[in-house]
Amino acid sequence: MRYVTVFILSLIFWLLITFRFTVSNIAAGAAVAAITSAIFGRYYFHNVGKFLQPRRWFWFLVYLVTFIWACIKANFDVAYRVIHPAMPIRPGIVKVKTTLRSDFARTLLANSITMTPGTITVDIIGDEMYIHWIYIRSEDPAVYSRMVTGRFEEYIKKFAE
16 A cells, blocks of 8 residues: 555656656556555655545644745745844754654754744754754743644644644
8 A cells, every 4th residue: 555655646746757747657657656556655654544544634724834834934934034134043952842843843943944044953962953943032942842733743643644
């Protein structure tokens, strides 16, 4: 079943990249997807049943909207800091403790934080992440953890674990 899942996702990815829906392009995409799933299928999607649950897709879409909104706000915040004559930054590295259990969920959270302007995940050790932040707004770990992870962690927990 996981080979089929990798095949379908690879084919969808191929069609999204090429954005041509001709017979020859679909055939080429199917061939590439078949080779990809034959080589890499055993490494991905250990529990395919989770992938097919509509509830998880709903929470993924909610997460996606939340992530895009956070990126838009962070872009304006970083632009403000760059344009401001005094350049108001207070950079530092903060340690954020996560409650996510799977490596996939932790990696997704770390990448979400990194792709949000103004923050970069430096390292993940166990259930702790070290994040470089352009403007540390609080000294309290509970407060800055909530500010950095936003609602990402809560939504990732609902669809990725």
